[in-house]
Amino acid sequence: MxxxxxxxxxxxxxxxxxxxxxxxxxxxxxxxxxxxxxxxxxxxxxxxxxxxxxxxxxxxxxxxxxxxxxxxxxxxxxxxxxxxxxxxxxxxxxxxxxxxxxxxxxxxxxxxxxxxxxxxxxxxxxxxxxxxxxxxLTTEMLSICVPCLLKVAMNKDESKEAQKEVEMALLALSNIGWEELDKEQYFNEIKEIIEYHQEHQNLTRLAYQSAWFFLLCRLNDDKSLEEVIVNELHFAREAARELEELAKNVNWKRKEEEERGKDTKNERIFVMWLKIFDWYFRLCELQNEGNIGLICSLVQVLREATGYRIIVHLCILCLSRAVENRAVEIVDLFESGAIDLILENIHQAIFDDVERRR
CATH class of the missing domain: 1.25.40 (Serine Threonine Protein Phosphatase 5, Tetratricopeptide repeat)
Structure with missing residues (x-):
């Protein structure tokens, strides 16, 4: 303690x-x-x-x-x-x-x-x-609660109160994690929620992130979702845009000791996105042009987030996962600066550790 x-x-x-x-x-x-x-x-x-x-x-x-x-x-x-x-x-x-x-x-x-x-x-x-x-979560609880929460999440009313209810329903659904669900229990609804937002921008940032979190967790048991996630819903393109928008509202210059317990809602959503990217690069094997844009966004964040240890760690993890699973061509990783930044941060971490031990 x-x-x-x-x-x-x-x-x-x-x-x-x-x-x-x-x-x-x-x-x-x-x-x-x-x-x-x-x-x-x-x-x-x-x-x-x-x-x-x-x-x-x-x-x-x-x-x-x-x-x-x-x-x-x-x-x-x-x-x-x-x-x-x-x-x-x-x-x-x-x-x-x-x-x-x-x-x-x-x-x-x-x-x-x-x-x-x-x-x-x-x-x-x-x-x-x-x-x-x-x-x-038991199969019985999932069978009762998932349809109930998806019904709320599909509300397209753009009033502040309604969208708060949608946000909470999607956030609760994102807590399901890796539990297995039959595709017919959720697929049409969650796909419609994501597509409607892409056209109308009706969801809050947290609600949109939660919808993707929920869907990507299902990929662990159902590889047929990969084509939809990558080529129909364009996850990498959407995620890169969200990352760039959220990055505008993160205080990259604050000191490490200011980080503990003081992060804003945008910063928390930012960290949640990075955790999703790790799973995406690990589970999605389809290469697409959107991945290059996502890698470039991660590289830019890594350059700016030098004082934010958690985000630096997660960016390196995501980029390393992309390298490991060939999410993009190696030449694109070098051209984006990802490889150099990973090596630079590893070197800095080793240097910092040596300094602490002196």
Whole structure:
């Protein structure tokens, strides 16, 4: 367990106190405290999250629901925000799996699905929370929740409220990971979502990234998707454009010590894109011109991100993967400057390590 500095310890104390106060607050006061919890979560780093969001905390939320000390509406808003920040901060979700709350949500989803006059909004909220917080998704949960969330994600209403709902549904779907899905469960819907955005630019950046994340994960079990991803949906071209737009809003000049726990939403999406590129270059064997543009975008980022260790590491990983799997011709890699930059960064890493050991 890491040692917390004064600010971190204060944030942890505040959020713990707010959770304690929820139990003794009325519905409106709970909403206000959940808003404060959300702000604090946005400022917390991974270590702080691990300290606060334990199995015991989720069990306590379950107890509050059971004893009707928190409304189900407020509980779902709280869990949705916890799951949102766990996802954006790249945390594993081990503490939730064995909690009583996990069992409660799963049972509620199963029961709501069986009802003749089921509450679609409640079912959606339950599915989002479950996907955000649980990493061990059963075939049954996938069969219930994936169609439910895709239905929300296909909403083409461009109002801010509607697109926030679409963003959350796609973000929850992107949490499925490598679990196997039958193609008929998702393919037509996710393809339509991506194609519609390419024509109308209706999705938020996070929603669009999440849609691609979800689809590329399916490639691990279904190689027939490769042709669609590469040549119909033009992943490399789209990804390069997204990377270039996001790069305009990243502070490349900040110091390394400023990085911890302070990254912006755009920077988090940026890192998530880089993780997708690693899988893309590993799983897609079709060469295409778009790959050259994507490689050039990565090279430009690597040149600028010298003080941002995580992004430097991921860029090198992606470029190395492209070299390894011949995603582009070797001559194109040399001409883009990718090979020289990889070697330069390896040399710098060795030099820095030697300096630290002196």
């Amino acid at each position: 890491s040692t917390q500095d004064g600010t971190e310890a204060e944030n942890t104390k505040k959020i713990t106190e707010l959770f304690d106060e929820l139990e003794y607050s009325d519905k409106d006061a709970q909403k206000q405290k959940i808003g404060k919890v959300n702000i604090l979560m946005s400022e917390m780093d991974k270590e702080e999250f691990k300290l606060v969001f334990t199995k015991e905390l989720f069990d306590n939320i379950n107890k509050m629901i059971e004893e009707k000390k928190i409304s189900m509406d407020n509980a779902l808003v709280l869990l949705n925000r916890i799951g949102y920040w766990i996802k954006l901060k790249g945390l594993w979700r081990y503490s939730f799996k064995d909690s009583l709350l996990c069992k409660r949500l799963k049972k509620m989803i199963e029961e709501e699905k069986k009802k003749e006059g089921k509450n679609e909004k409640l079912l959606t909220d339950l599915c989002e929370c479950y996907f955000f917080l649980s990493y061990d």
